[in-house]
Amino acid sequence: MSDDPRVINSRLQRVYGISGDEYVQLFRAQHGRCFVCERAKAQHLAVDHNHRTGLVRGLLCAHCNRVVGYLNDDRRKFARFAEYLANPPAVAVLGKRYVPNSPGAAGYTGEEQ
Ligand SMILES: [Zn+2]
Numbered sequence: 001m002s003d004d005p006r007v008i009n010s011r012l013q014r015v016y017g018i019s020g021d022e023y024v025q026l027f028r029a030q031h032g033r034c035f036v037c038e039r040a041k042a043q044h045l046a047v048d049h050n051h052r053t054g055l056v057r058g059l060l061c062a063h064c065n066r067v068v069g070y071l072n073d074d075r076r077k078f079a080r081f082a083e084y085l086a087n088p089p090a091v092a093v094l095g096k097r098y099v100p101n102s103p104g105a106a107g108y109t110g111e112e113q
Contacts, residue, residue, distance in 0.1 A: 005020060008020060012047070015047075016047045016049065016056060017054075017056070018047065018056060023047070023059075026047075026058060026059050027045065027059060030045075030058065030059055032045075034059065034060050034061035034064050035058045035059060035060060035064075036060055036061075036064040036067075037061060037063070037064050039061055041061060045059035045060060045061060046059065046060050046061070046062055046065040047059060048060045048064075048065050048068060050073055051069075051073055052073065
């Protein structure tokens with residue numbers, strides 16, 4: 001990607017309908033961080049938007065932007081993901097089982113074997 005502000009500005013306007021100044025406004029409002037994972041980015045955050053409506057939602061790192069895409073912008077899938085992490089279905093079926101050599105496993109020494 002070009003570092004030329006005119007090229008960046010033109011691309012933002014053409015692809016996302018926002019100006020370079022508006023990008024900077026968003027970037028500053030998010031303190032230069034991805035809104036979801038809060039990792040700071042020195043330069044570039046993706047302009048995330050709803051792929052169905054085109055609504056510009058905010059700035060995300062490339063990783064989080066991909067996750068949104070993988071889950072098709074579907075809030076129900078994100079809610080199920082949160083539920084999955086809070087109440088893992090395997091625990092309900094098997095009880096608490098840990099993969100060998102993990103911090104939760106019996107006899108874990110913290111050393112790779
Ligand atoms: Zn992120």
